[in-house]
Amino acid sequence: MLEVEVKYRSPGNDIVEKTLARLGAKKISDGAMEDLYFAHPIKDFGKSDEALRLRKTADGAELTYKGARMALEHTKAREEVTLKTDNPLAIQRILERLGFKEVYVVRKSRRTYQLDKLRVEIDDVEGLGEFVELEIMTESPERSATLMETARKELVLEKIEPKTYLELLIEKGLSKETDKK
Numbered sequence: 329m330l331e332v333e334v335k336y337r338s339p340g341n342d343i344v345e346k347t348l349a350r351l352g353a354k355k356i357s358d359g360a361m362e363d364l365y366f367a368h369p370i371k372d373f374g375k376s377d378e379a380l381r382l383r384k385t386a387d388g389a390e391l392t393y394k395g396a397r398m399a400l401e402h403t404k405a406r407e408e409v410t411l412k413t414d415n416p417l418a419i420q421r422i423l424e425r426l427g428f429k430e431v432y433v434v435r436k437s438r439r440t441y442q443l444d445k446l447r448v449e450i451d452d453v454e455g456l457g458e459f460v461e462l463e464i465m466t467e468s469p470e471r472s473a474t475l476m477e478t479a480r481k482e483l484v485l486e487k488i489e490p491k492t493y494l495e496l497l498i499e500k501g502l503s504k505e506t507d508k509k
Contacts, residue, residue: 329408329465329466329467330398330406330407330408330465330466330467331405331408331463331464331465332404332405332463332464332472332476333404333405333461333462333463333464334404334461334463334476334480334488335459335461335462335488335489335490336459336460336461336462336480336485336486336487336488336489337457337458337459337486337489338450338457338458338459338460338485339484339485339486340458341439341450341452341458341460343484344448344450344460344483344485345439345441345450347482347483347484348441348443348448351443351482353441353442353443353448354441354442354443355439355440355441356440356441356442357438357439357440358438358439358440359386359387359437359438360385360386360435360436360438361383361384361385361434361435361436361437361438362383362384362434362435363381363382363383363384363433363434363435363436363493363494364381364382364383364384364420364433365379365380365381365430365431365432365433365434365494366380366381366382366423366428366429366431367428367431368380368427368428369426369427369428369429370427377396378393378395378396379392379393379394379494380393380394380423380428381394382416382419382420382423384416388413388414388416389412389413389416389419390410390411390412390413391410391413391419392408392409392411393407393408393409393410394406394407395407395408404490432494432497432498434453434454434493434494434497435453435454436451436452436453436454436493437451437452438450438451438452443479444475445464445475446462446464446475446476446479447462447463447464448460448461448462448479449461449463451493453493455497455500456493456496456497456500459489459493460483460485462476462479462480464476
C-alpha cells in the first residue's frame with residue numbers, strides 16, 4: 329500500500345473543523361505527537377529522500393520507515409512501513425546501538441477526521457503553524473486524485489505545502505537542540 333497525501337497551509341483550523349462537521353466527517357483522534365527522526369549511520373536520508381521516524385503519542389508509539397517520494401501532480405506518494413510498539417524507549421535504544429542518531433524532533437497537536445475514504449489531519453506544528461493534510465492509503469495513487477480534489481474544494485484549501493514538516497523545520501534552522509529551548 330502507498331500513502332498518498334497532500335498538505336496545505338490551513339485557512340484556519342477552526343474553519344476547517346466546522347466544514348468537516350457540516351460534511352459529516354467523523355473525528356477519530358485528538359492529541360499531541362512527538363516525532364523523533366533518525367539519521368542512518370552510512371546512508372544520507374536527505375539525499376535518498378527517505379526517513380526513519382519514531383512517533384510518540386499518549387496511546388503508544390510507532391516506528392515508521394518512509395521510502396522516497398513519488399511525484400504525482402499536486403500530491404506525493406511514498407511507501408510506508410510501520411511497526412507499533414508500547415516500548416518506544418527500547419526501539420530508540422536499539423536504533424542508537426545500531427548507529428542511528430536522533431537528529432530532529434517535530435512536535436504537533438493533531439486532530440484526525442475520517443471523511444469517506446479520506447483521512448483529514450488538522451495539525452498545529454510547533455515552530456511552523458497550522459496545516460491540513462489530506463491522505464489516503466491506496467494501491468493506485470492516480471485514482472485518489474479526484475477524491476482529494478473534491479475534499480480540497482469543500483475545505484477551501486488553496487496553498488499547497490510540498491515540503492515535509494521536517495524539511496520546513498530544517499529550512500528554518502530548528503534542530504533538535506534549538507527546538508527544545
